Amino acid sequence: MGTNLTIGKAINAGLRAAMEHDPKVLVMGEDVGRLGGVFRVTDGLHKDFGADRVIDTPLAESGIVGTAIGMALRGYRPVVEIQFDGFFFPAANQTFTQLAKMRRRSAGKLSMPLVMRIPYGGGIGAVEHHSESPEAYFQHTAGLRVVSVANPEDAYWMIQQAIRSDDPVIFLEPKRRYYEKAEVDTEASLQEVTPLNSARIARSGTDCTLLAYGPMVKTALQAAEADTDHSIEVIDVRSLSPVDYDTINASVKRTGRLVIAHEATLTGGPGAEIAARVTEECFYHLESPVIRVAAFDTPYPQSRLEEYYLPDLDRVLDGVDRAFAY
Amino acid sequence: MSDTAAHEEPELIQLLTPEGELKEHPDYPLDISAEEIRALYRDLVLVRRVDSEAVSLQRQGELGLWASLLGQEAAQIGSGRALRDKDMAFPSYREHGVAWCRGIEPKELLGMFRGVTNGGWDPHEQGFHLYTIVIGSQTLHATGYAMGVQRDGAVGEDGTAVISYFGDGATSQGDTNEAFNFASVNNAPVVFFCQNNQWAISEPLERQARVPIYRRAAGFGFPGVRVDGNDVLACLAVTRAALDNARSGNGPTLVEAFTYRMGAHTTNDDPTRYRDAAELDEWKAKDPILRVRRYLELNGLADEAFFTAIDEEADKVGERVRTECRSMPDPEPLDIFHEVYAEPNVHIDRQRSEFADYLASFEDAGAEGGR
CATH class of the missing domain: 1.10.287 (Helix Hairpins)
Incomplete structure (x- = not known):
């Protein structure tokens, strides 16, 4: 049976399902309680599960992640919300020095089943620090799993898969797509749906592989539709750590071209890592260099310029054109 | 668990009651002329007008967002007018009243919320750092700046003081507590000015602190004081004393301005989801502007023509803000x-x-x- 949900409501429904399934699942963050979060993703959970399981924390991100680590050590499965991407950074110390390393340090005696939900990315006309794409920092950090959702179906299931994971998962939510709506099959089971680590072919094609995740998947699909000269295959990467190279390489070997689009800045971005790896593993299949379409290597600009800063349909098409210039 | 500290009634420094009566406080004598009080009244009214125009401009789609200072005018004008030209202020993102006192044009503030600039003014020129959005970060910057002032030998007679603004929510941040400690161990010439407006978006003060905020200072080894944040005269006197203390080499002070966020957190927020309308009514009776007007009227220090002239000036300021905002070009x-x-x-x-x-x-x- 299907339910029509937005991405935001689908995450909400997924959180609810996880909390119903396991009493150890907790939600923590700023304004997640009575307000239901500034994007309303935790709406209603405080009312239905109570203040012991839906915790309005003091305004302190390092405190949120640090105490969630403590909760995990005590056997809970905390789902923390960082209110906006730009406010993750005060929690960087706890995330990079503690959360990511705990399992290895303890030789596997300690698990960190912690999910960090972060609304991320630009395009909402916000003030500074509300439009960042920090995924490369997470991808670069051993010990973290990093995923991003692009549609309601994945939103509903991936949040539950992330919560079931015994490893810490950075769960990136494309905030400008929160209100995108689609059918969600809520009757499937966690075992049946696509595994958390897997990429998904969002559109089949034969001439070029276009790779995106999170907010850029929609743009990539639009670009594929718009380019009537070529048959473009769009892959939703979904998991940035680990990356599903089986799916990506198989596609590139079929199409011979790869274009990677993301909102994160170009240098040292996820596209750089994927390009290097694909070049190593698919070298003799490539008809052109791997092309990256990314944000510029500058701080996120004032919002009146974000339409130029963020890769849009035209910039993605320009990237595809560059791939076909070889 | 002992709740003594939490339940002891804290002293609130007040020099002007909500009814408009002047009170004396032995520690904070205020020598102020009628003309100066009229000037403060003008500041309060004009700043409130800038703010309400900005809220309207956001509703009309001219601004992406606005963080209203409604209700906090006295805390900001009182403390802002206590600053000397060479003093340095480190604001959060709601300090439109302090910006006004530092000579920042309203359009500069609007530019940031319109999305055409991330700052605009020259912080050194104005003695007013850029707005800082990541909560509490600026408290450390203020402390470091004050440590620089010490090294410049600019502490002592006619010294320079630094002030950092932040809210009740920020007192939970590590940065803010680290700033308290750095300032204390260095005896830095900095004043921590906390506008406790009772709400950090949807979370009431109880979610941030079990003791009155000003009492935290004692644990770090410097004085803390709670002032009526809706009393512009008390905010002026208390901040001036704290700044003088800092500039003369006696170290930091934490000033907790006890006030109320009468509006939403920002134009994106809907406070009806989490707070009671009755609470707002209670604070409306303590309005920071009304009490100054009452004082001036009760004591015959301003006539109807004065108030009319201020209202007319406010209309002009409002018109200027609207025009300047709409004509702000997008960057290339x-x-x-x-x-x-x-x-x-x-x-x-x-x-x-x-x-x-x-x-x-x-x-x-x-x-x-x-x-």
Whole structure:
């Protein structure tokens, strides 16, 4: 049976399902309680599960992640919300020095089943620090799993898969797509749906592989539709750590071209890592260099310029054109 | 668990009651002329007007967002007018009243919320740092700046003082507590000015603190004081004393201005989801502007013509704010690459050049009839 949900409501429904399934699942963050979060993703959970399981924390991100680590050590499965991407950074110390390393340090005696939900990315006309794409920092950090959702179906299931994971998962939510709506099959089971680590072919094609995740998947699909000269295959990467190279390489070997689009800045971005790896593993299949379409290597600009800063349909098409210039 | 500290009634420094009566406080004598009080009244009214115009402009789509200072005018004007020219202020993002006192044009503030700039003014020129959005970060900057003032030998008679603004929510942040400690161990000439407006978005003060905020200072080893944040005279006197203490080499003070966020957190927020309307009514009776007007009227220090003139000036300021906001041009696309580094940078240069060519390709395509 299907339910029509937005991405935001689908995450909400997924959180609810996880909390119903396991009493150890907790939600923590700023304004997640009575307000239901500034994007309303935790709406209603405080009312239905109570203040012991839906915790309005003091305004302190390092405190949120640090105490969630403590909760995990005590056997809970905390789902923390960082209110906006730009406010993750005060929690960087706890995330990079503690959360990511705990399992290895303890030789596997300690698990960190912690999910960090972060609304991320630009395009909402916000003030500074509300439009960042920090995924490369997470991808670069051993010990973290990093995923991003692009549609309601994945939103509903991936949040539950992330919560079931015994490893810490950075769960990136494309905030400008929160209100995108689609059918969600809520009757499937966690075992049946696509595994958390897997990429998904969002559109089949034969001439070029276009790779995106999170907010850029929609743009990539639009670009594929718009380019009537070529048959473009769009892959939703979904998991940035680990990356599903089986799916990506198989596609590139079929199409011979790869274009990677993301909102994160170009240098040292996820596209750089994927390009290097694909070049190593698919070298003799490539008809052109791997092309990256990314944000510029500058701080996120004032919002009146974000339409130029963020890769849009035209910039993605320009990237595809560059791939076909070889 | 003992709740003594939490339940002991804290002293609230007040010099002007909500009814408009002047009170004396032995520690905070205030020598102020009628003319100066009229000037404060003018500041309060004009700043409230700038703020309400900005809220309207946001509703009309001219601003992306606005963080209203409604209810906090006295805390900001009182403390802002206590600053000397060479003093330095480090604001959060709601300090439109302090900005006003530092001579920042309202359009500069609006530009940030319109999305045409991330700052705009010259912090050194104005003695007013850029707005800081990541909560509590600026408290450490203020402390470090104050440590610089010490090293410049600018503490002592006629010394320089630094002030950092933040809210009740920020007192939970590590940065803020680290700033308290750095300031204390260095005896830095800094005043921590906390506007406790009772709400951090949807979370009431109880979610941030079990003791009155000003009492935290004692644990760090410097004085803390709670002032009626809706009393412009008390905010002026208390902040002036704290700044003088700092500038003369006696170290930091935490001032907790006890006030109320009468509006939403920002224009994106809906406080009806989490707080009671009755609470707002209670605070309306303590309005920071009304009590100054009552005082001036009760004591015959201002006539109807004065109040009319201020209202007319407010109308003019409002009109100016609207016009200036609407006529603010969008930055050029290549502005994205400006001032990322002090020195030339090959990445930036290359990307700017490529992007310029890319943008030009649309113009060429347009000339040829389009893609």
